[in-house]
Amino acid sequence: MQYRTLGRTGWKPSEIGFGSWGIGGDAWGKTDDTEALAALHKAIDEGVNFIDTADVYGDGHSERLVGQVRKERSEPIFIATKAGRRLNPHVASGYNNAQNLTAFVERSLKNLDVESLDLLQLHCPPTEVYSMPEVFGHLDTLVQQGKIRNYGVSVEKVEEALKAIEYPEVKTVQIIFNMFRLKPAEEFFAAARERNVGIIVRVPLASGLLTGKFKADTKFDAQDHRNFNRHGESFDQGETFSGVDYETGLQAVEELRALVPEGTTLAQFALRWILMFPEVSTIIPGAKNPAQAVDNTAASQLPPLSNDTMRRIQELYTTRIRAQVHSRW
Structure with a gap:
């Protein structure tokens, strides 16, 4: 495992981290806690510390599982959590309420069984929140109180990321970035580098499309967002298949297969592509079982991709994907 720098936090995260949305059991179909815990342990065995x-x-189930595993390990593990989506309705004004944010933080402290959160991220708040300095003042207060050590944001849009890093204590930005979502590299990465902001990449495999395991007739569980949120019915459409039309994505994947080196899975290839961007601090693919955790972490050991391969992926994005996603996120 290779390690990078997470902005100004002082932390050196594994370049392949662990995204634990899937093990929460509410948006990726059925889960098994025994397998989920084994996946977390295996990832740590492979060098994951983020x-x-x-x-x-x-x-809160995901937080509790993560907290349990950290207590069972001796290695230092950096845990990032998020807050804000518990608001009902999920509106900007709810973030400008110190009591709301404090209650969310205290609940996460209990779930994770810690005295202070390593990193708290606003969880894809409405765009207006990024123009509300009072919200970031509330986060500053939580730092002063010792409830959180660092804070950042998880965003839907590049424009939100650019606005967020104007606040001096925003140390990280979590953003969707993969071979089907290139806009962050074009319009955000340089600004993050200039301000020494850590970049956490989520949805790196486009909700599994970039594993190459799906077909036109693949069926997803009723509780899986890939079944119920393809058009943004429950939350932002960009979180499901990165906002790419499913059939278009399948066609693009078939073109990508020709670029994958022998002995490498398409998923590993997709993760290695992201690691070609030095501004990326860590990637957080999900894993529901140990085998998936091992497959993900192996990407850290792959050699760099060639300039020709990078060019051909850029061309594929430009011709097949860009029109669907670039202006939206």
């Missing part, structure tokens, strides 16, 4: 979770993943 785990991302959120208070709404399984209504």
Whole structure:
């Protein structure tokens, strides 16, 4: 495992982390806690020291699993969680309420069984929140109180990321970035580098499309967002298949197969592509079982991709994908 720098936090995260939305059990179909815990342990065995979770993943279930595993390990593990999506309705004004944010943080502290959160991220708040300095003042207060050590944001849009890093204490930005979503590299990465902001990449495999395991007739569980949120019915459409039309994505994947080196899975290839961007601090693919955890972490050991391969992926994005996603996120 290779390690990078997470902005100004001083932390050196594994370049392949662990995204724990899937083990929460509420948006990726059926889960098994025994397998989920084994996946977390296996990832740590492979050198992972960065785990991302959120208070709404399984209504806190994901946080509790992550907290349990950290207590069972001796290695230092950096845990990032998120807050805000528990608001009902999920509106900007709810973030500008110190009591709301404090209650969310205290619940996460209990779920994770810690005295202070390593990293708290606002969880894809409405765009207006990024123009509300009072919200970030509330986060500053939580730092002063010792309830959180660092804070950042998880965003839907590049424009939100650019606005967020104007606040001096925003140390990280979590953003969707993969071979089907290139806009962050074009319009955000340089600004993050200039301000020394850590970049956490989520949805790196486009909700599994970039594993190459799906077909036109693949069936997803009723509780799986890939079944119920393809058009943004429950939350932002960009979180499901990165906002790419499913059939278009399948066609693009077939073109990508020709670029994958022998002995490498398409998923590993997709993760290695992301690692070609030095501004990326860590990637947080999900894993529901140990085998998936091993497959993900192996990407850290792959050699760099060639300039020709990078060019051909850019061309594929430009011709097949860009029109669907670039202007939206």
